Amino acid sequence: MFKLPSPPSPEADSNELADFVELLSWDAGSASKREVVACLGRVDDNDNNAGCDDDDDENSAFLDEVMNEIERRASACGGGYPFRLDHQGTVLRHEAGSAGIRSVLYRYLLLGTRLNMKDNRIHAGIDGANLLEEVAANVLRNYLGYSRAHTSVFGTSVGGTFQAKIERLCAELHEGVGFESLDDAPVDANDDKLDAVAWVPFSDLLPGQLIVFGQCKTGSNWGGLTTQLQPDAFIKKWMKGTIVVSPIRAFCISEAADRARWKGKCTEAGILLDRCRLVDFCDNLTPDLVDKISHWTNAAKSASALPRLDT
Known part of the structure; x- marks a missing residue:
């Protein structure tokens, strides 16, 4: 998985390369298939490839897969995709004037995937990884029904002790009595993988309601982390009393997830909210x-070296 400022490797899949083409287009205003091939160094001298198909044909076929992925993203974003593919499917243009919420969010999530968000997450005094927790909380509320659903950010972007956050969550949910650690050892948890919570309360405020526990991940190395958050275990470890109906899980990521592995990841992660789904349900962001x-x-x-067509 490539990270800026490095380009993708020759083995990069169509999903990675779709991000790469978007970054090229964002920087230059547009990017054509041939420009992308040249930028990646995939055009070889045919004299050194006797017996192989013409390089242009091979590269064009490979870039067709990338452009198909881009077309899928445009549809999945629900109208907020900040790029436009031409009618021939060969040139991707950045819609520089697209300043709507969906376009703004998409660009953030794109950079949040391809920057090293461990060492390069603070810009303009803002923690980019923590922003995803706020985005996820808002998106989950929209998904459950904005007018009736409630939401709360629980992760590292929220101050206060872990105990205080548990106490607050129980009070908001009207479920559980408060904080109680299952173990006698000192509590060193900050969020224990719980980043955002959304729920739909009834007017009676009684226990027994739809609750979603969400975990958030920027970057692209989230594949092995999809089972970290286990709501029932979280409740047993940290809450006095219980939540009557087990919360369901959501996994919120900045990457546009690979559709070839989508179903398997959903069985592990719960409701998978990838880049396009987050954009699709980002109405009502404050x-x-x-x-x-x-x-x-x-x-x-401004601070990052985006890939350029003239390199």
């Missing part, structure tokens, strides 16, 4: 959150 996303994205792009 102006303050959109402003932070915009500032982080602009600063991160």
Whole structure:
């Protein structure tokens, strides 16, 4: 999985290369299939490949898969995709004037996938990884029904002790009595993989309601982390009393997940909210959150070496 400023490897799949083409287009305004092939160094001298098909044909066929992935993303984002593929499917153009919430969020998530978010997450004084927790909380509320659903950010972006966050969550849910550690050892947890919670309460405020526990991951190395958050275990470990109906899991990621592995990942992660799904349900983001996303994205792009067509 490539990380900026490095380009993708020759073995990169179509999903990685779709991100790469988007970054090229974002930087230059547009990117054609031939420009992308040249940038990747995939065009070889045919004299050194006797017996092979013409390189242009091979590269064109491979880039067709990438452009198909880009076309799928445009559809999956629900109208907020900030790029436009031409009618021939050979040139991707960046819609520089697309300043709507969905486009702003997509660009943030793209950079949040391809930057090293362990060492390069702070820009404009804003932690880009923590922003995803706020985004996820808002998206989960939209998904459950904005007018009736409630949401709460629980992860590292929220201050306070772990015990205080558990106490607050129980009070908000009207379930569980409060904090109680299952073990006698000192508590060193900060969020124990729980980043965002959303629920749909009834007017009676009685226990027994739809609750979603969400975990968030920027970057692209999330594949082996999809089973970390286990709601029933979390409740047993940290809550006095119980939650009557087990919460369901959601896994929120900045990457546009590989559709060839989608079903398997959903069986592990619960409801998988990847880049396109987050964009699809990002209505009602607060102006303050959109402003932070915009500032982080602009600063991160300015400070980062995006791939260029002239390299």
